[in-house]
Amino acid sequence: MDYVHSDREGQMPLPTAVKILVAGGFGVGKTTMVGAVSESKPLQTEEVLTERGIGIDNTSGVEAKSTTTVAMDFGRITVSDDLVLYLFGTPGQDRFWFVWDELSFGALGAVVLADTRRLADCFPSIDYFERRGLPFVVAVNCFDNARRYGLEEVRRALDLDPDVPVMLCDARKRQSSKEVLIGLLEHVMKGRGLTRTPQPVGH
Ligand SMILES: Nc1nc2c(ncn2[C@@H]2O[C@H](COP(=O)(O)OP(=O)(O)OP(=O)(O)O)[C@@H](O)[C@H]2O)c(=O)[nH]1
Ligand SMILES: [Mg+2]
Numbered sequence: 001m002d003y004v005h006s007d008r009e010g011q012m013p014l015p016t017a018v019k020i021l022v023a024g025g026f027g028v029g030k031t032t033m034v035g036a037v038s039e040s041k042p043l044q045t046e047e048v049l050t051e052r053g054i055g056i057d058n059t060s061g062v063e064a065k066s067t068t069t070v071a072m073d074f075g076r077i078t079v080s081d082d083l084v085l086y087l088f089g090t091p092g093q094d095r096f097w098f099v100w101d102e103l104s105f106g107a108l109g110a111v112v113l114a115d116t117r118r119l120a121d122c123f124p125s126i127d128y129f130e131r132r133g134l135p136f137v138v139a140v141n142c143f144d145n146a147r148r149y150g151l152e153e154v155r156r157a158l159d160l161d162p163d164v165p166v167m168l169c170d171a172r173k174r175q176s177s178k179e180v181l182i183g184l185l186e187h188v189m190k191g192r193g194l195t196r197t198p199q200p201v202g203h
Contacts, residue, residue, distance in 0.1 A: 024113035025121025026092035029141040029171035034089040037177045038075025045071035110136040137165040139180040
């Protein structure tokens with residue numbers, strides 16, 4: 001990671017380019033979120049879900065889904081004059097766990113996307129980041145036909161530490177996804193004792 005800026009009050013330096021993971025269970029909207037916020041054409045590694053995946057790929061709740069990520073998604077977003085985020089979307093299926101250690105290397109934090117119809121699917125991501133001490137936020141991707149739950153209900157169901165932010169989002173929308181990323185940055189900075197919040201570009 002590149003640390004070149006330090007602010008005038010002598011606080012800890014801010015990174016200019018940081019790596020963020022977008023994680024969560026199968027079909028929760030990770031590729032959608034990275035694509036929605038990315039300024040550059042996102043890199044995607046989608047493969048068609050085939051009959052061979054039946055019984056392995058759990059498509060309940062996302063029956064219309066025809067492809068799945070097999071390696072990662074990659075996108076980039078400029079958050080402020082001195083801060084660019086590089087986004088890495090993880091593959092959602094258990095059989096691709098082996099790429100997680102590579103993907104998470106050097107990451108500043110993570111967004112764990114959740115679908116309230118299949119909340120338990122995000123447990124492995126939460127476990128993974130808790131065990132590695134990587135700060136994360138939980139973003140509930142509000143699918144049209146899913147029952148709405150309060151943020152506190154989600155927090156309780158996922159047994160989250162009180163300081164882990166939980167928010168609602170629509171992964172298809174750039175602004176909504178961007179707000180999740182800003183929420184993560186604020187959470188990371190708070191954890192590091194920093195007070196300066198990056199001013200989003202275009203606000
Ligand atoms: N209605 C609705 N559909 C969504 C939303 N986000 C994603 N989708 C749809 O849900 C499906 C799953 O989206 P993906 O972005 O491929 O999910 P993913 O988490 O990357 O999936 P894997 O990589 O296979 O784990 C796609 O058909 C999306 O169009 C959402 O917020 N609302
Ligand atoms: Mg994907």
